[in-house]
Amino acid sequence: VNGHIVKAFSEELATLGHKIAAMGGLAERELADAVTSIERRDLALAGRTVAADLEIDEAGRDIEAQAILMIARRQPVASDLREIIVAVKIATDLERVGDLAKNIARRAERIIENHPQRAMSGFVRMARAAMQQIKDVLDAYSSRDTQKALAVWRADEEIDSIYNSLFRELLTYMMEDPRNIGSCTHLLFGAKNIERIGDHATNIAENIYYLVEGEPLSESRLRLDDTETGRPARPVDADRSA
């Protein structure tokens, strides 16, 4: 009987893992579509992207419901409990990635209206970096790969740095011509949304580390590395220095 229960529990955990992977796929796609809708000035795609966010929210609720049911019925402890809790946390982060992608799509019309074309390249570069981060961190989760998770955690610096440049660039366009102010402000918020998507990728990376190593990332050797390199445990708000 015990063997049966253990098997049922592993199967449920595997299902939970598949659901996270599927939800992650939806979030990646929503972000890609939001950015494409702006690049190609495709408002119909922007509208579909906003609508698609409901699907991600539903996937998040489904994962949470399964997790609560598993805790109540299987009463897991130690690493089994950690698996479930981390799954819920990752789902929460992916749900927020979806929300942020939706916000970008919602701004598409205002951004497209009147933005200086040269402002797009930094925005698109930043978006591609964030998409890669989401993809890599989901791979790291599937393969329980701490090294890959740490690589994602470290690469967030690059997104922050692109954001920082883009912030200054957009302010310049606004100062050059007041007609740029509206669209550049929306583009700035869009860029900030992408920067926050990067933060969610690092949150997920931290959770993978915790899941595999059994201790939080911030309490471990990386905190020492931070002191050495001067990089703070949490990325500072990049535009602070702009």
Add this chain to the structure above:
Amino acid sequence: VNGHIVKAFSEELATLGHKIAAMGGLAERELADAVTSIERRDLALAGRTVAADLEIDEAGRDIEAQAILMIARRQPVASDLREIIVAVKIATDLERVGDLAKNIARRAERIIENHPQRAMSGFVRMARAAMQQIKDVLDAYSSRDTQKALAVWRADEEIDSIYNSLFRELLTYMMEDPRNIGSCTHLLFGAKNIERIGDHATNIAENIYYLVEGEPLSESRLRLDDTETGRPARPVDADRSA
């Protein structure tokens, strides 16, 4: 023995409740200090506010650790499990409120530099409304008061509406004089942070509703009310229409 376990569990739940109340108090204070630091041009206070956020993060980790321990040791089901899960969710929202308040404090220097004084009144009004929301929703949690939680949930509209006006107002100042662009952009991000603090208050309100009523707010009669009034279940991004 069973009576003993039940009593121990209720005591642990009460402790968890006290910890949430204390964490909420820290978040309220951090937000108040962030806004005061800008109003009074007090950069030392802004610095202390940024530093104080570590305390909120620590409180959040403590609540989560206790919750995991309670689930593992007491193996609660039904409403007991709901109590614990809702506590963790509220702690997550409060932690984000702290992060957002910290971000406002971080921008204090850039905002103070050069903002048009008339821009402050909308910002301060919005911040006061958000502080009231956090205070009310924490009261609603302590007293398990669904009506009060619903009042918070509905009042978020007001914050969104102030934000919407402020967004347009700030864009006007930027167009009037390019020297306003830097500080007004930071003030706009600060305002957006407050708008998001309002969203976290509504998240907490939704969780209180779920805790007391046993069903999610969005699935219940309020969804019908939304259709009637045309108010969406989630506030739309207010500046979308700006």
